[in-house]
Amino acid sequence: MITEEIKKLNKAFGENLQKIRNSKKISLLQLSYNCSVDESKISKIEHGRFNIKLSTVYELAKGLDISPKKLLDFEFEFAE
Numbered sequence: 663m664i665t666e667e668i669k670k671l672n673k674a675f676g677e678n679l680q681k682i683r684n685s686k687k688i689s690l691l692q693l694s695y696n697c698s699v700d701e702s703k704i705s706k707i708e709h710g711r712f713n714i715k716l717s718t719v720y721e722l723a724k725g726l727d728i729s730p731k732k733l734l735d736f737e738f739e740f741a742e
Contacts, residue, residue, distance in 0.1 A: 669710065672707075672710040675734070679708050
């Protein structure tokens, strides 16, 4: 079961992914072609509805031609 904190983390990651993709003017379909991740899965990731693996972070970064570190560079507050 995914906790509320993990859901928030997924949402924050997805928002960062979408921000980077939009800044590069890359469509979901184009990103899907650039990496081995399905367009619908990318959409679910961007909306925080998918808990991704590290290998998916790698594929997305490769498709965006950025370092995986950039995808993980976002603010997140841990619950106390």
